Amino acid sequence: MISLAGRDILHGWGKFVFTGIGLGLLIGVTLVMAGVYRGMVADGRALLDNSGADLWVVQRDTLGPYAESSSVNDDAYRGLLTLPGVAQAANATYLTMQVRRDHVDVRAMVVGIAAGRPGHTPGWPPQLVAGRHLARGHYEAVADVATGFRLGDRLTIRRNHYTVVGLTLRMVSSSGDPMVFIPLKDAQEAQFLKDNDAILQSRRRTEANPALNRPGVPGLLDALLESQSTNPYVNAVLVRLQPGHAPDEVADTIRRWKRLTVYTRAQMEGILVGKLIATSARQIGMFLVILAMVSAAIVAFIIYTLTLDKIREIAVLKLIGTRNRTIAAMILQQALALGLIGFVVGKIAATFSAPYFPKYVLLVPQDSITGFLALQAICVLASLVAIRVALKVDPAEAIGG
Amino acid sequence: MGGKGIRIEGLRKRYGKGDTAVDALKDVNMHVAPGEVVGLIGPSGSGKSTLLKSLGAVIDPTAGRMTLGDEVIYDDGWKVRDLRALRRDRIGFVFQAPYLIPFLDVTDNVALLPMLAGLPNAAARERALELLTALDVQHRARAMPSQLSGGEQQRVAIARGLVNRPPVILADEPTAPLDSSRAMTVIRILNDMARQFETAIIVVTHDEKIIPTFRRIYHIRDGVTHEEAGEGRPVG
Numbered sequence: 040m041i042s043l044a045g046r047d048i049l050h051g052w053g054k055f056v057f058t059g060i061g062l063g064l065l066i067g068v069t070l071v072m073a074g075v076y077r078g079m080v081a082d083g084r085a086l087l088d089n090s091g092a093d094l095w096v097v098q099r100d101t102l103g104p105y106a107e108s109s110s111v112n113d114d115a116y117r118g119l120l121t122l123p124g125v126a127q128a129a130n131a132t133y134l135t136m137q138v139r140r141d142h143v144d145v146r147a148m149v150v151g152i153a154a155g156r157p158g159h160t161p162g163w164p165p166q167l168v169a170g171r172h173l174a175r176g177h178y179e180a181v182a183d184v185a186t187g188f189r190l191g192d193r194l195t196i197r198r199n200h201y202t203v204v205g206l207t208l209r210m211v212s213s214s215g216d217p218m219v220f221i222p223l224k225d226a227q228e229a230q231f232l233k234d235n236d237a238i239l240q241s242r243r244r245t246e247a248n249p250a251l252n253r254p255g256v257p258g259l260l261d262a263l264l265e266s267q268s269t270n271p272y273v274n275a276v277l278v279r280l281q282p283g284h285a286p287d288e289v290a291d292t293i294r295r296w297k298r299l300t301v302y303t304r305a306q307m308e309g310i311l312v313g314k315l316i317a318t319s320a321r322q323i324g325m326f327l328v329i330l331a332m333v334s335a336a337i338v339a340f341i342i343y344t345l346t347l348d349k350i351r352e353i354a355v356l357k358l359i360g361t362r363n364r365t366i367a368a369m370i371l372q373q374a375l376a377l378g379l380i381g382f383v384v385g386k387i388a389a390t391f392s393a394p395y396f397p398k399y400v401l402l403v404p405q406d407s408i409t410g411f412l413a414l415q416a417i418c419v420l421a422s423l424v425a426i427r428v429a430l431k432v433d434p435a436e437a438i439g440g
Numbered sequence: 441m442g443g444k445g446i447r448i449e450g451l452r453k454r455y456g457k458g459d460t461a462v463d464a465l466k467d468v469n470m471h472v473a474p475g476e477v478v479g480l481i482g483p484s485g486s487g488k489s490t491l492l493k494s495l496g497a498v499i500d501p502t503a504g505r506m507t508l509g510d511e512v513i514y515d516d517g518w519k520v521r522d523l524r525a526l527r528r529d530r531i532g533f534v535f536q537a538p539y540l541i542p543f544l545d546v547t548d549n550v551a552l553l554p555m556l557a558g559l560p561n562a563a564a565r566e567r568a569l570e571l572l573t574a575l576d577v578q579h580r581a582r583a584m585p586s587q588l589s590g591g592e593q594q595r596v597a598i599a600r601g602l603v604n605r606p607p608v609i610l611a612d613e614p615t616a617p618l619d620s621s622r623a624m625t626v627i628r629i630l631n632d633m634a635r636q637f638e639t640a641i642i643v644v645t646h647d648e649k650i651i652p653t654f655r656r657i658y659h660i661r662d663g664v665t666h667e668e669a670g671e672g673r674p675v676g
Contacts, residue, residue: 040556041548046543046544050584352541355539355541358498358527359533359552359556360525360529360553360556361524361556362556435498435499437533437535437539438496438498438533438612
């Protein structure tokens with residue numbers, strides 16, 4: 040038996056291909072949406088992987104340092120180093136801001152890293168694709184290539200200028216902003232630094248306050264002014280464990296002795312995926328549902344229209360003895376073919392357009408397979424209306440009168 | 441093949457019930473022998489289409505008896521179970537418009553019926569080509585219906601009606617869209633095919649050009665048939 044669906048598609052291939060392309064672009068958007076979610080999760084995991092930490096020590100009762108703000112005294116790491124199981128502990132700051140170069144600014148996560156060395160001190164970028172790591176205590180920066188900065192570029196963060204000495208790859212925040220690494224002291228200052236007018240105003244207020252500027256207490260005013268112009272806090276202490284120590288046990292010890300909140304890698308991943316990007320994930324989920332419904336409506340409309348165009352032929356087919364299942368199979372196969380064309384076009388469109396999206400789009404085979412199966416299911420459902428119409432056609436319609 | 445042609449006795453068809461009931465067919469009696477071509481003529485609303493649909497096993501008559509060859513296909517409310525197979529294997533249809541399947545080429549339009557009946561594709565196409573040759577359209581075997589002239593399309597439609605060698609063919613205004621010369625060609629072909637395959641052919645028509653070619657004519661008026669002799673004018 041010949042394939043009636045195949046012959047009809049070949050006969051009107053232009054209609055099928057153009058409809059398939061339209062549907063395919065919709066499928067492409069759907070796949071990219073799924074890829075954006077996967078990219079967000081991947082970014083979050085990359086952030087944790089690249090930090091090189093086993094534990095994140097943050098301000099008590101906060102979800103810091105990525106999901107909430109967190110302040111920890113910058114000398115807390117010393118105490119942590121004395122605890123059993125702790126191999127390395129390093130301060131780190133995180134501040135998402137606009138980093139300027141000439142007249143262009145780029146949204147980036149500025150990371151302050153403590154003095155140390157890559158691969159040894161937590162927080163340092165694990166590897167570079169160009170240049171060198173930070174080697175001075177001030178005014179040097181290592182930037183991710185996604186910032187668009189190049190070696191030797193001069194960046195402006197707050198009032199200070201930094202020279203890009205190294206470039207990293209895929210060092211991004213959970214929201215996809217590329218990272219810029221600068222020395223810790225500079226980063227602490229960047230978080231706290233005010234403009235000159237504000238500093239003068241603040242000093243004037245302190246000097247005018249008789250409780251703080253006591254003539255009988257020499258040195259008090261100077262000490263107060265000094266404390267107001269420095270920032271002794273960091274956002275988190277990143278801890279690397281000695282081999283053989285369980286993260287949960289060391290975390291419990293830190294919680295008990297230091298009265299700080301500690302997260303293990305699994306907990307931190309739960310915060311990033313379950314809380315930080317949960318709203319975005321729901322948003323994307325809603326879009327996926329809407330896109331699926333629009334796809335179903337398009338397939339249903341097209342197949343329904345194509346079937347209505349063939350009512351007379353279907354009546355003739357039924358009159359000359361064609362089984363209902365043969366006619367239903369013809370319509371179903373056309374719907375599935377339309378879905379297949381749409382998926383192929385959509386997959387190609389998504390694959391080629393993904394690198395041009397500002398956020399990381401991760402297309403995984405599992406999503407493609409799920410998308411293909413879902414699309415075929417949608418096509419089957421969408422063809423039911425047309426099949427119902429076709430099966431209701433009276434063969435007598437082929438006979439005049 | 442032909443057998444004893446088709447016989448209709450006391451056929452009735454009523455639409456609706458009670459006060460609104462309409463008797464479309466009141467008393468239809470016909471017999472068409474194998475190899476014979478008869479005309480069925482009548483004014484609009486006389487019951488031609490209802491009779492054609494009843495003969496084509498598309499609608500159920502209300503009463504009467506129909507025999508196709510040696511087989512009774514309808515008898516006062518009883519009917520054969522598989523009407524679809526009956527239409528496919530034992531009744532050929534030729535319509536006013538050819539109604540060829542636009543996405544199948546000429547050969548497959550004709551070969552589709554034997555394929556539906558379970559014949560292998562190659563054998564079905566071979567049988568289709570034989571008929572297309574007999575109807576002198578074998579040179580358009582690979583063409584699509586839209587590439588054919590009206591006369592060629594009607595020949596292909598006749599080939600489709602004949603391809604399963606049915607004992608009866610129902611032709612509904614087969615010459616209506618054709619000019620005089622092509623109409624006569626179609627009638628000649630139907631006569632030739634009826635003789636060659638011993639098929640009983642009923643031609644429903646209003647066409648004054650072809651009515652004189654029938655040897656027997658059934659007039660239908662108000663659901664009742666009357667038989668009369670035709671001129672039997674020779675064709676081509």
